[in-house]
Amino acid sequence: MHFWWWLVFGGLVLGALALDLLVFHRHAHRESMREAVTWSVVWVGLGLAFAVFVAVVEGRDSALAYLTAFLIEKSLSVDNLFVFVGLFAYFGVQPENQHRVLFWGILGAIVIRGLFIFVGISLITHFHWVNYLLGAILLATGAKLATGGEEVHPEKNLVVRWAARILPFTKEFHGESFAVKGDRGLRFTPLFLALIAVEATDVMFAVDSIPAVLAISSDPFVVYTSNIFAILGLRALYFVLVGALRSLKYLRPALALILVLVGVKMMVADFYHVETWVSLLVVGVLLGGATVLSLWETSRERKGKNLRSKKRQGGE
Numbered sequence: 242m243h244f245w246w247w248l249v250f251g252g253l254v255l256g257a258l259a260l261d262l263l264v265f266h267r268h269a270h271r272e273s274m275r276e277a278v279t280w281s282v283v284w285v286g287l288g289l290a291f292a293v294f295v296a297v298v299e300g301r302d303s304a305l306a307y308l309t310a311f312l313i314e315k316s317l318s319v320d321n322l323f324v325f326v327g328l329f330a331y332f333g334v335q336p337e338n339q340h341r342v343l344f345w346g347i348l349g350a351i352v353i354r355g356l357f358i359f360v361g362i363s364l365i366t367h368f369h370w371v372n373y374l375l376g377a378i379l380l381a382t383g384a385k386l387a388t389g390g391e392e393v394h395p396e397k398n399l400v401v402r403w404a405a406r407i408l409p410f411t412k413e414f415h416g417e418s419f420a421v422k423g424d425r426g427l428r429f430t431p432l433f434l435a436l437i438a439v440e441a442t443d444v445m446f447a448v449d450s451i452p453a454v455l456a457i458s459s460d461p462f463v464v465y466t467s468n469i470f471a472i473l474g475l476r477a478l479y480f481v482l483v484g485a486l487r488s489l490k491y492l493r494p495a496l497a498l499i500l501v502l503v504g505v506k507m508m509v510a511d512f513y514h515v516e517t518w519v520s521l522l523v524v525g526v527l528l529g530g531a532t533v534l535s536l537w538e539t540s541r542e543r544k545g546k547n548l549r550s551k552k553r554q555g556g557e
Contacts, residue, residue, distance in 0.1 A: 243462065246298055250291070250466050254473065256347070257287060275516050277480035285473025288315075291470055297465065306458040307467045309521040313503070314471035315530050316496055317450045322479050324442055332435040333414075342432060343415050343476040346439035350447075350472055355442070357447050357471035361455050372507055375452040379504030382449045387497035393541070400441040405434060453500055456507035457520060490538065499524055502537070 288311055296304035329339055364371045411446045415421045419433040454464050502523065506515050 246294075246462060248515070249294065250462075253287065253291070254351075254469065257283075257342075257473070277477050280477035281474055283472070284477060285315075288467075288470035288474065291466060294423050295349055295466070297462070303458070303463050303516050304462060305521050306391045306460070307463045309524055310454040310457045310464060310467035311471050312521070312528060313453050313499060314450055314468050315474075316492070316499075317446070317479065318472055318475045319492065322475070324440065325479060326465070328438050328442065329437065330507075332438065334435050335414070338414070338417050338432060339479070342436050342439055343479060345419075345436055346443065346477060347472055349436075349440045350443045351469055353444060354451065354468055354472070355449050355465060356453075357451050358468065359461060361451055362459055362461055362464065362544065365455065365459055375455060375509035376506075378448075378452050379456065379500045379507065382452075383497045383500035383504060386493055386500065398438060398441050401434065401438050403435050410434060447456065449500075453503050456503045464497050489532065489535045490529075491531040491535045495527045499527055512519060 268319050289308075292307050292311070295307045325343070328334075329342075334342060361371075361375070365375075409426070410433075411428050411430050412423060413430075414432055416434070418430055419436065420427055420429045422428075451468070454468055458464055464485050503520075506520070
């Protein structure tokens with residue numbers, strides 16, 4: 242029966258990706274806010290709707306685990322958008338070509354994360370001590386996030402440096418092409434190097450985020466589908482939040498606390514069982530509270546600036 246569940250998941254993902262690339266984004270263009278918001282709603286809606294399917298085929302607890310894992314991965318993905326903004330600025334990728342890099346980057350992430358997840362589940366199944374190792378990784382990641390997060394320098398990334406040294410690259414961009422063929426044979430464009438940087442960065446993100454999801458569930462279907470549905474909307478979410486990310490100042494501390502709590506949950510699982518609904522409630526409250534508090538403080542600061550500006554104008 243599991244085969245049919247995977248078939249439904251694969252059909253939904255492939256169908257949505259085909260519509261995204263072959264119909265709505267067939268040609269490079271600067272994405273409007275309305276278009277990005279629409280696709281963000283579609284992807285989030287699809288991910289949440291799939292929780293209903295999980296509830297039908299695997300039961301309530303699996304659906305709650307799916308939603309918890311989905312929320313954690315989606316939130317970590319939002320935090321990681323800071324890095325993608327920096328990557329595109331570093332490589333000089335134009336807005337109309339950023340969708341193409343993110344789309345193919347997500348396709349690569351589907352494969353990479355699948356390998357990480359199934360290797361992780363296999364290790365947990367055969368070696369119980371891996372639970373403590375993954376719990377320690379989560380504690381370290383939470384601490385790192387709480388103390389300023391992680392900066393990614395493309396010029397220092399070993400994969401990017403290796404590719405730039407080994408592969409033939411052009412100096413200029415050639416529209417939306419990853420490679421061009423000329424008198425000197427096939428040469429890759431800087432857009433392809435940006436794609437390599439995105440993929441290499443996602444590997445680093447996966448090392449941090451996948452242990453958090455594995456702490457929620459060890460069911461391959463729940464872990465993989467929640468992870469993939471969370472990152473599928475990352476491309477559209479990037480264009481929605483690229484201008485608003487700085488306003489979510491409390492998101493990173495909330496994520497740090499979530500990772501620490503999930504790490505502790507994983508390490509004490511042998512002695513104390515935390516119900517899945519409790520995990521979902523804690524994650525939802527922390528993320529919702531961080532978002533509301535961030536928006537409230539941003540609004541208060543904006544009003545304060547406007548008031549001071551009016552006072553200065555009145556004094557003049």
